[in-house]
Amino acid sequence: MKRKDIWKELDLPPPPKKAAKATASPRSKLDQGRQETAQQALRLNCTKTIQLALSTLPSSDKPQPVDAEDDEHEDTTSTAEAIERELYSHHQSIAGQEYRTAARTLVASLKRNVELRQRVLKGAVSPKQLVSMDSRELATQQQREEYTRLQERETRRVTLAGHGSSATSEYQCERCRGRSCDYLDSGRRDIGKCETWGSKDCQGASRLVICLGCGHRWEVDDV
Structure with a gap:
């Protein structure tokens, strides 16, 4: 038998339902x-x-x-x-x-x-x-020094790349014995030859070699 809705028969709103208590499960x-x-x-x-x-x-x-x-x-x-x-x-x-x-x-x-x-x-x-x-x-101090060395090496690489340098393994660094180098070629006036022959236009080729391992640099003449 269907249960009658007493609130509907009395034409009254039903009371609000009680909120369920929020309880955490075990x-x-x-x-x-x-x-x-x-x-x-x-x-x-x-x-x-x-x-x-x-x-x-x-x-x-x-x-x-x-x-x-x-x-x-x-x-x-x-x-x-x-x-x-x-x-x-x-x-x-x-x-x-x-x-x-x-x-x-x-x-x-x-x-x-x-x-x-x-x-x-x-x-x-x-x-x-x-x-x-x-x-x-x-x-450690050793690690900081190594990090600084690597930073300087990367800075040299970027700087040299911007000046048109070239990588080479042709030369060996006399300081660290490494062969990872960059070089820059430039014209250089050979003062000795100019004084001997009396010419103002005497030019010698000079190459600046930079070791990427330790930063040592040296010049190679007449390349």
């Missing part, structure tokens, strides 16, 4: 809990890895006394925790892919860069400054 709560647990584990592992990087000693260093090792362990642990907190905050409190990539870069830099590691442990570089450093600032 499954979504479980997934959220697992995600938070995974992030906490990731952050803890990151802190331990940073602490190990800060504790890296040069191979020539001798083992320290037990008390000194304990003090250093406490220092590196607290510093590692501070670095991880700043790293987490720097990436909007999300332990995602960018956070993991930055952590790996930071750990690798601390392991190989003794000078940077010491500055961090002595407080000369704060955790906030450390996590804001770019790859050039994290690099």
